Amino acid sequence: MSLFNVFDISGSALSAQSVRLNAISSNLANAEVVSSSEESAYRARYPVFSSALEFAMDDQQGVGVQIDGMVESSMTPRKEFSPTHPMADEEGYIYMSNVNSVEEMANMISASRSYQSSVEAMNTTKQLIMRTLNLGR
Amino acid sequence: MSFVDQAFGASPQALSILSKRSELIAANLANADTPGYKAKDIDFRSALAAAKNERAGSMMASDKMHISNSAIEQSIGYRNPTQPSMDGNTVETDREHAAFMENSIRYQASLNFIDGKIKSILLALRGE
Numbered sequence: 001m002s003l004f005n006v007f008d009i010s011g012s013a014l015s016a017q018s019v020r021l022n023a024i025s026s027n028l029a030n031a032e033v034v035s036s037s038e039e040s041a042y043r044a045r046y047p048v049f050s051s052a053l054e055f056a057m058d059d060q061q062g063v064g065v066q067i068d069g070m071v072e073s074s075m076t077p078r079k080e081f082s083p084t085h086p087m088a089d090e091e092g093y094i095y096m097s098n099v100n101s102v103e104e105m106a107n108m109i110s111a112s113r114s115y116q117s118s119v120e121a122m123n124t125t126k127q128l129i130m131r132t133l134n135l136g137r
Numbered sequence: 138m139s140f141v142d143q144a145f146g147a148s149p150q151a152l153s154i155l156s157k158r159s160e161l162i163a164a165n166l167a168n169a170d171t172p173g174y175k176a177k178d179i180d181f182r183s184a185l186a187a188a189k190n191e192r193a194g195s196m197m198a199s200d201k202m203h204i205s206n207s208a209i210e211q212s213i214g215y216r217n218p219t220q221p222s223m224d225g226n227t228v229e230t231d232r233e234h235a236a237f238m239e240n241s242i243r244y245q246a247s248l249n250f251i252d253g254k255i256k257s258i259l260l261a262l263r264g265e
Contacts, residue, residue: 002156002157005160006160009164010166013167013168017170065168114166117230117233118163121159135252
């Protein structure tokens with residue numbers, strides 16, 4: 001019955017969006033991390049979504065989401081002149097993370113909206129199944 | 138069996154099409170952030186017309202490697218986006234929400250029709 005597939009599909013979306021929320025909270029938590037070289041500076045991480053095609057063979061047209069991997073932002077970390085900082089290099093520079101907090105907040109809103117719409121789809125489907133089970137009562 | 142089929146009219150076929158459609162729309166909502174995903178939907182009119190003709194006995198896919206020729210799956214098409222996005226994703230979450238809501242109301246309407254039929258058949262059988 002196709003209605004039960006909705007739980008698989010929406011469930012995959014919930015787990016994908018929660019991985020995204022995890023990445024966002026990690027980015028926000030590390031936004032103020034300072035390091036003493038450009039290579040070791042924290043870089044923002046983002047999940048890459050793709051359609052989970054293994055479902056598609058199974059007489060099922062709707063496909064769920066899966067996470068293909070994580071990518072690191074390629075933006076160059078911010079360099080600041082602060083010779084008194086304990087992490088400063090020989091020239092007196094510290095390297096901040098390349099996380100853009102405003103971007104992360106917008107990303108978080110988008111992720112939580114997507115999470116909400118999948119939850120709503122699951123709730124509605126549950127009601128439909130319960131009503132189908134109660135036919136003729 | 139034919140009595141039951143006639144009593145319920147097109148509602149059972151409508152229910153199976155509508156449940157397939159809710160699966161597709163849930164997949165569209167799930168893939169709202171997937172780059173390159175193309176939103177799908179069912180043309181209800183042609184799916185119902187084909188499902189009515191299918192009753193007489195047609196070929197079926199008995200293995201998951203078979204290409205399905207079911208009426209519902211032949212009526213699946215891709216949605217025309219009004220605002221295509223840069224990453225090739227054609228899901229418009231607002232439209233999908235509206236479609237999902239509309240679909241679930243139609244499903245409940247079909248359930249109500251079947252429920253009414255069941256109740257009237259039971260009434261006739263009891264003769265109270």
